[in-house]
Amino acid sequence: MNETIAADISRFLAAERPRQTAFLAELVKCPSDNPPGDCATHAERTASLLEALGFTVERHKVPDGLARENGMISATNLVVRHKFGDGGTVIALNAHGDVVPPGEGWTRDPYGAEIVDGWMVGRGVAVSKSDFATYAWALLALRALDANLNGTVELHFTYDEEAGGAIGPGLLLSEGISRPDLAIGAGFSYAVVDAHNGCLHLEVQVDGKSAHAAMPSTGIDALEASTAILSSLYGLRKNFAAQTSAIAGIGSPQLTIGLIKGGINTNVVPDRVTFRLDRRMIPEENPAAVEAGLRRVIAEAAASVPGARVSIRRILLAEPLVPSPGAKRLTDLLCAHATRIMGEPVPAKGVPLYTDARHYAAAGVPIVLYGAGPHTIEEANAHRADERLPLADLYKATEVVALTLANLLE
Secondary structure (H helix, E strand, O other): OOHHHHHHHHHHHHHOHHHHHHHHHHHHHOOOEOOOOEOHHHHHHHHHHHHHOOOOEEEEEOOHHHHHHOOOOEOEEEEEEEEEOOOOEEEEEEEEOOEOOOOOOOOOOOOOOEEEOOEEEOOOOOOOOHHHHHHHHHHHHHHOOOOOOOEEEEEEEEOOHHHOOOOOHHHHHHOOOOOOOEEEEOOOOOOEEEEEOEEEEEEEEEEOEOOEOOOHHHOEOHHHHHHHHHHHHHHHHOOHHHOOOOOOOOOOOEEEEEEEEEOOOOOEOOOEEEEEEEEEEOOOOOHHHHHHHHHHHHHHHHOOOOOOEEEEEEEEEEOOEOOOHHHHHHHHHHHHHHHHHHOOOOOEEEEOOOOOHHHHHHOOOOEEEOOOOOOOOOOOOOOOOOOEEEHHHHHHHHHHHHHHHHHHOO
C-alpha cells in the first residue's frame, strides 16, 4: 500500500477518536434488547447519527408480521452505500445492533456507556454495536482520502442476530437489496475468524396425562418420560469430547439443555413438559444427520414410558461457516494489517459460536469476521454482566479495516 495513504488514514482516524467514541456511546445508551426484539427505535437513532456524519441511509423496514414470525416485535435494516470510481468490488460490512438483555450482576449501568480505565462498559458495546463505529469510521477515512479508489463499500446494520439473522442479512440478500462480492462481519476478538460452528435448536414437547398425586398410576407422567430423554441426551453428550474439528479454535460438538418448563402443581402428575436444546455442530458434521440422530435418541428414550407422546419442533438451524477460497486475500490483508497495528501475531482461526456470516456464505459471498474487541470474547464479558470494550482496540480495529478496504479498492 502507498505509505502516504496509510499515513493519511492513521492521521484522520486519530483526530476522529472523540467523535467515534461519542457515536458508540449513543448506540449503547439506546436499548435494543432481543428478546423482546423491539429494535426499530434503535435503528432510527442509528440512522440519524449516520446521517449526521454525512451518510445517505436506506431504511428497509421488516414487515411487522414477518418480524413476529421470527420472534421479534420490530426491526429495520439499515444500508449505507458509497461508491468510489466507476466499477470495482462491492464490499459489505455487517454488524448487528440487537443485543441480549442485560441480566443480573452489573456493577455499572448497562446503558450508561461509562468509560472505566479506558474501557467502555455497556450491553452491546462489544457485540456488536462497536462495529457500527468501526465500519462507519473506516468508510469515513476512505472518503477523506485523496486517492483513486475503485469499488463500493456498503454498511449493513441489522437487528436480528440474536433471533437467527433471517430478517436481517438473510432478507437483504434474498431480496436482492444487496449483492456484494465480499463481506466482513462483526468481530469480537483480535483474531480474524474464517470458520465457526453451526447450531441446531430443537423444542421437545412431551405429553402425558394428568392425575392426582395420590394415584399416579392413573396418569402418564410426562416428567418421567422427559427425564429418560434428558438422561439419553446427556449420555450422548459425553461422547462429544472424542470428536474435535481440524479447524483451530472450533473444538468439539456441544449439547446444552437451556430451557425447561412443565407441570401443573405439586400434587398433580405432570401432563406436559417442554424443553429446548442447543446442539453446536463443528464444520465437519452434517446438520441433517445431526438432527436425525437427535430425533432418534429422543424417540427411543420416550418409548420407555408407555403412553407418553413426543413432538419435536425445529427452532433454528444455523449452518457452519467454513473457510472460503474466495476470501483468502481478504483474510491475508486483515491478518497482515492487524499483526502490524496490534503489535502481535493475529492469525485466522475458527470460533465455536455461530454468527450472521453464514447468511452471506449461503448466498455465495466470501466472508470473514473482524472488528473491535479485546484479545478474547471472554475478556469482553460478552453476553455477561459488565460487557466492556477497550477503546484503544476500537481505534486499532478501525484502522485495520480501513487499510484493508483501501487495498481491496486499489
